[in-house]
Amino acid sequence: MMELLQYEFIRNAIMAGILASISCGIIGVYVVVKRIVFISGGIAHASFGGIGLGYYLGINPILGVLPFSIASALSMGWVSKRSRLPEDTAIGILWAMGMSIGIILVSLTPGYAPDLMTYLFGNILTVPFSDIVLMLVLDAIIILVVYSFYKEFLALCFDEEFATVRGVHAERLYLVLLCLIALTIVVLIRVVGIILVIALLTVPAAMSRQFTSNLKKMMMLSILFGAVFSSGGIWLSYLFDVPSGATIVLVMSVVYMLYSFVKGISS
Amino acid sequence: MNMTADVVVIKDVWVHYDSVPVLEDINLVIKEQDFLGIIGVNGGGKSTLLKVILGLIKPSKGTVRVFGDTPQISRKYVGYVPQYSLFDLEFPVSVWEVVLMGRLGHTGLLKRYSEEDKKAALDALAKMDMLEYKDRQVGKLSGGQQHRVFIARALAANPKLLLLDEPAAGIDTIIQEEFYELLEKLxxxxxxxxxxxxxxxxxxxxxxxxxxxxxxxxxxxKELTAEDLEATYHCPVELIAHGVPHRVLKKH
Incomplete structure (x- = not known):
């Protein structure tokens, strides 16, 4: 593996993998313990509208995703809390709506849409340095917000009603959490793509839960798992010349399933 | 606040869920050091009434004053023990972290818990006899112990009013007795x-x-008439007021 590191694109890929692991390690823990996997998947898929917007406006699609994913996070949070629709119905509708907007905007864009597949399924081997800088900035924002509101987030995830009674603005804080999920999705798109984002948000966190009952330690461990899995996936995808995003997700899922299987037998 | 001040004053309060009335024309005054039990069938609005006092539910009509202010403002003086069954016991959180949550309203945003917060949380744990389990994950405790943790969380705020929703559910009779003795002290x-x-x-x-x-x-x-009970339980109820064990028999 060492000789691979002389290539710049491999170094970028590994750096992107680690930056992605940081954000999904921290936010994934909240997604798993608060059981908001479905709404996170919804935000991710609806963000495809942002990709379409980027193509349509002729800008870097990632810059289109940023506002679009924040907007979908806010509207999903708002609709799921305030509207009379059942939460999962509301999420399902917005999920498909965002993707449809994306498809229409891409089709309205004259000419051929290059690397559309990259955004759907990720390609960590083609991450440009500018995107790494963006990932770094988003990671910094995520860390800063979580550090500042750590005790409120913990109370919100554990017992929203009690948090409210103790004076926490639970609904606003929940929307902040959804926005952090949106930012995490932007960080992850380059790595595994919109469709596979949900694996990175859940597998490392779910696995770390097996080893500790402390939220902070869970975050550290899932960052570590994410980094190891994504580096392993990059190496395997280079070795066998298969898509990197799918390989990373498969490595994670297989390891997690094997671990659960072995644990199930031994207990 | 003088000694005779009213803790809660509820006047002509109505609450509707989707235009179905859940609470109808409620009038209630709770005084300092009152120890009030509210009984009623499930779905009769008991939890809703507590949530009105906590300011979690806005009445569609009527006024609620807690310590002379709106429920939202007075929340910091109110301790709340929600229904036990509502917790996710897999949640990765320790007893200590849970009890500290009771201090959130005193700490403020962007600050760590202060020494005062930690002292209040320790006192609450000691009062509930749960200090030795401080670092245990909440899900790893027995039902009775978890129950004490949630009371400790409410007490950590040093409340002047304590609201308990179905506190006896899910704990066995011996623990229940201890629990009511504790409330006697509180x-x-x-x-x-x-x-x-x-x-x-x-x-x-x-x-x-x-x-x-x-x-x-x-x-x-502490007196209830047979008519009160009949209206509440929708069936004739025979009260055995001083028998041992105390209980109410229903005739269907």
Whole structure:
């Protein structure tokens, strides 16, 4: 593996993998313990509208995703809390709506849409340095917000009603959490793509839960798992010349399933 | 606040869910050091009434004053023990972290818990005899122990009013007895309101009883008339007031 590191694109890929692991390690823990996997998947898929917007406006699609994913996070949070629709119905509708907007905007864009597949399924081997800088900035924002509101987030995830009674603005804080999920999705798109984002948000966190009952330690461990899995996936995808995003997700899922299987037998 | 101040004053309060009334024309005054039990069938609005006092539910009509202010403002003086069954016991959180949550309203945003917060949390844990389990994950405790943790969380805020929703559910009789003895001690320092669907669990210990089935039947005392109980439980009820064990038999 060492000789691979002389290539710049491999170094970028590994750096992107680690930056992605940081954000999904921290936010994934909240997604798993608060059981908001479905709404996170919804935000991710609806963000495809942002990709379409980027193509349509002729800008870097990632810059289109940023506002679009924040907007979908806010509207999903708002609709799921305030509207009379059942939460999962509301999420399902917005999920498909965002993707449809994306498809229409891409089709309205004259000419051929290059690397559309990259955004759907990720390609960590083609991450440009500018995107790494963006990932770094988003990671910094995520860390800063979580550090500042750590005790409120913990109370919100554990017992929203009690948090409210103790004076926490639970609904606003929940929307902040959804926005952090949106930012995490932007960080992850380059790595595994919109469709596979949900694996990175859940597998490392779910696995770390097996080893500790402390939220902070869970975050550290899932960052570590994410980094190891994504580096392993990059190496395997280079070795066998298969898509990197799918390989990373498969490595994670297989390891997690094997671990659960072995644990199930031994207990 | 002087000694005779009213803790909670509820006037002509109505609550509707989707235009179906859940609470109808509620009038209730809770005084300092009251130990009030509210009984009634499930779905009769007991939890809703507590949530109105906490300011979690806005009444569609009527006024609620807690310590002379709106429920939202007075929340910091109110301790709340929600229904036990609502917790995710897999949640990765320790006893200590849970009890500290009781201090959130005193700490403020962007700050770590202060020494004062930690001292209040320690005191609350000691009061509930749970200090030795401080670092345990909440899900790894027995039902009775978890129950104490959630009471400790409410006490950590040093409340002047303590609201308990179905506190006796899910704990066995011996622990229940200990629990009511604890409330006996606490009631010298705060007003206590507990709601339950189980008359027998409540009636022995509380000082005053109200019946709630959308409407509230309350005479500022421990006395209930047969009509009150009938209105609450929708069936003839025979009260055995001083038998041992205390209980209410229903005739169907």
């Amino acid at each position: 009631k010298t320092k705060m007003a206590i309101v507990l709601v339950s669907h189980d008359i027998s669990a409540v009636s022995v210990y509380v000082d005053k009883i109200a019946c709630l089935n959308h409407r509230l039947y309350y005479h500022d005392s």
